[in-house]
Amino acid sequence: GTFVSLMGPSGCGKSTLLRIIAGLETPEKGAVERGFKELSMVFQNHAIFPWLTVRENAAFGLEMKGVPLAERNRIAEEKLREVGLIGPDFDLSNSYPNQLSGGQKQRVSVARALAVAPEILLMDEPFSSLDSITAERLKTDIFRLFKKYNMTVVMVNHLIEDAIELSDEIIVLSKAPGTVKEKIRVDLPYPRDNRSTHFFSLVDKVRSLIEE
Numbered sequence: 001g002t003f004v005s006l007m008g009p010s011g012c013g014k015s016t017l018l019r020i021i022a023g024l025e026t027p028e029k030g031a032v033e034r035g036f037k038e039l040s041m042v043f044q045n046h047a048i049f050p051w052l053t054v055r056e057n058a059a060f061g062l063e064m065k066g067v068p069l070a071e072r073n074r075i076a077e078e079k080l081r082e083v084g085l086i087g088p089d090f091d092l093s094n095s096y097p098n099q100l101s102g103g104q105k106q107r108v109s110v111a112r113a114l115a116v117a118p119e120i121l122l123m124d125e126p127f128s129s130l131d132s133i134t135a136e137r138l139k140t141d142i143f144r145l146f147k148k149y150n151m152t153v154v155m156v157n158h159l160i161e162d163a164i165e166l167s168d169e170i171i172v173l174s175k176a177p178g179t180v181k182e183k184i185r186v187d188l189p190y191p192r193d194n195r196s197t198h199f200f201s202l203v204d205k206v207r208s209l210i211e212e
Helices: 014-022 054-058 060-064 069-082 102-115 132-149 160-166 197-211
Strands: 003-007 039-042 120-124 152-156 169-173 180-185
Touching: 003 014, 003 160, 014 039, 014 120, 014 152, 039 102, 054 060, 054 069, 054 102, 060 069, 060 102, 069 102, 102 132, 132 160, 160 197, 169 197, 180 197
Parallel strands: 003 152, 003 169, 039 120, 120 152
Antiparallel strands: 169 180
16 A cells, blocks of 8 residues: 655666566566565556557456456446546547557556556556656546555656655665665655655655665
């Protein structure tokens, strides 16, 4: 039920660690203890299928689990509403990815991840390819859904301000080969004031650890 950000210098292994947790890569040594039954992942580059509609993309994980068509469409449409792709006067569920903006594609990816009701949600720099306004809106929606479903979120991020704004804990990794350099508890109340002295002091602390 906590929001954790992984940060560190480029090439230190943040995304690799995330992929190992997801079971997409095998560690050369060591082990991962998985205390959860269901996880899903939001990739940096959307990773949605161009030949499927928005609804079909959102329902893909459910289809792989053998969920009947009517049920998976119901769940997919519910999640698409939650991420803002279906509204009172618009419906993008029958659109194809080439008809969507970058932010909308990332929202499809989030809807697909949420559809399987994960206990842990992994996110690999989900805002990095978006403009600042789109990223801010998506960040707000992801945090709202994190609170609603009480998931554990592990996010790789290179934007220090975003990590502090969202996270309960920030794990800073050293340069390659990456090891845990420091764990920082972010004890600011929500919603967080990103102009406060405490906020800026945390930004400086994280930046100095990464740059050392």
